[in-house]
Amino acid sequence: NAGVMxxxxxxxxxxxxxARLRCSPMKGHSHVYxxxxxxxxxxxxxxxxxxxxxxxxxxxxxxxxxxxxxxxGPSILRIQQVVRGDSAAYFCASSSLAGEGEQFFGPGxxxxxx
Amino acid sequence: ELKVEQNxxxxxxxxxxxxxxxxxxxxxxxxxxWYRQDPGKSLESLFVLLSNGAVKQEGRLMASLDTKARLxxxxxxxxxxxxxxxxxxxxxxxxxxxxxxxxxxxxxxxVQP
Numbered sequence: 004n005a006g007v008m009x010x011x012x013x014x015x016x017x018x019x020x021x022a023r024l025r026c027s028p029m030k031g032h033s034h035v036y037x038x039x040x041x042x043x044x045x046x047x048x049x050x051x052x053x054x055x056x057x058x059x060x061x062x063x064x065x066x067x068x069x070x071x072x073x074x075x076g077p078s079i080l081r082i083q084q085v086v087r088g089d090s091a092a093y094f095c096a097s098s099s100l101a102g103e104g105e106q107f108f109g110p111g112x113x114x115x116x117x
Numbered sequence: 118e119l120k121v122e123q124n125x126x127x128x129x130x131x132x133x134x135x136x137x138x139x140x141x142x143x144x145x146x147x148x149x150x151w152y153r154q155d156p157g158k159s160l161e162s163l164f165v166l167l168s169n170g171a172v173k174q175e176g177r178l179m180a181s182l183d184t185k186a187r188l189x190x191x192x193x194x195x196x197x198x199x200x201x202x203x204x205x206x207x208x209x210x211x212x213x214x215x216x217x218x219x220x221x222x223x224x225x226x227x228v229q230p
Contacts, residue, residue, distance in 0.1 A: 036217060045205055045220035046160075059217060094159065098216070105150075106218060108160045 005030065007097050007109035008077075015115045022082040022089070024112045028097030035078040036106055037070060040092040052078055085116045119210045123150045123221035130196050131229050138224045140189040140206035148209035150218065151180050153202045160205065163191075167200045196228045 016022050028035050033054050038046040039062075042113040051059040052072035063070070067085075072078040082089055094111045098104030120143040130136050136150055140149070152160040159169045164173045168184035173180050177200065179192045184225060189206055207218040 035218075038220075039220075045223050046207075046218070048217040049218065051217055056173060062217070096218075104216070105162070106216075107162070108152075110159045112156075 006062035007032075007095055007107055009093075009095050009109035009112050010110060012110060013113050013115070015117060016085050018086055019084050019117050022085050022114055024080040024082075024093050024095075024114070025077040025096075026080070026095030026109060027077040028095075029099075031109075032099045032104075033099045034100070034104065035072050036096045036098075037078075038081050038094045038096065040094065042091070046094060049080075065103055082114075085114075087116045090101075090114055090116045119146070119208060119219045121206060121208050121219050121221040123206055125224060127225045127227075127228060129227045130193075132197055133195050135195065136193050137190040138193075138204055138206075138226075140191070140221055142187050142189075142208045142219070145184070145187075146208045146210065149182050150207045150209075151155055151189070152207065154205065154223075155202050156219045163204075164199050193226070196226075198228045199216055200210060201226055201228045 010025050018085045031049055035052045037049040048062040050063050050070045055074050067083045070083045092111045092113045095109045096106035099108045122141045122153045124139050127139045151163040153163050154160050164180040169184040179196045182189045204225045206221045210217050210219050
């Protein structure tokens with residue numbers, strides 16, 4: 004049973020470009036969470052999605068960031084017009100239950116903005 | 118807003134010694150997680166603590182939860198070099214339909230031979 008998959012594992016972008024990060028949850032999981040880890044810091048919640056719905060985006064920056072989890076395919080975190088401050092590790096987690104399900108983390112995507 | 122504090126932030130210890138990492142949180146929650154993260158890697162789940170008084174042990178690590186004091190501890194017994202990593206606690210923040218995790222700042226553990 005494959006775990007949570009994320010790709011790419013490493014992504015380099017120049018300032019002003021777009022970054023697309025993908026997350027495939029574990030089989031049978033329909034709840035996806037995105038977290039961001041800045042260098043030397045803990046993980047910060049960004050957004051929680053179920054299939055085709057954004058449930059909680061209270062941790063998302065107001066501009067340039069968006070997320071989706073379509074009916075088919077992976078969840079995508081999109082960052083438009085990246086800036087150096089976006090350089091971080093972005094982790095996706097999935098769970099099978101909404102309120103009490105343990106979250107399982109993917110390997111992360113390390114974004115570097117030049 | 119739920120806040121989670123860990124201390125110490127950095128811990129250097131010798132092999133064979135014992136030490137405890139503390140995790141305090143600010144509002145009610147009955148679900149607390151401990152994770153380990155090696156440099157450049159993802160999070161490895163260590164313990165899930167679900168109720169007041171819960172105690173779990175795995176090898177040289179033991180975690181406990183006191184929901185009344187809003188405190189969890191991760192105790193390291195007779196540390197070995199392989200335990201060197203960053204350890205995070207995380208508390209489930211239930212709010213409506215969400216189940217987001219609020220993480221502590223992490224404790225960087227360095228075990229010296």
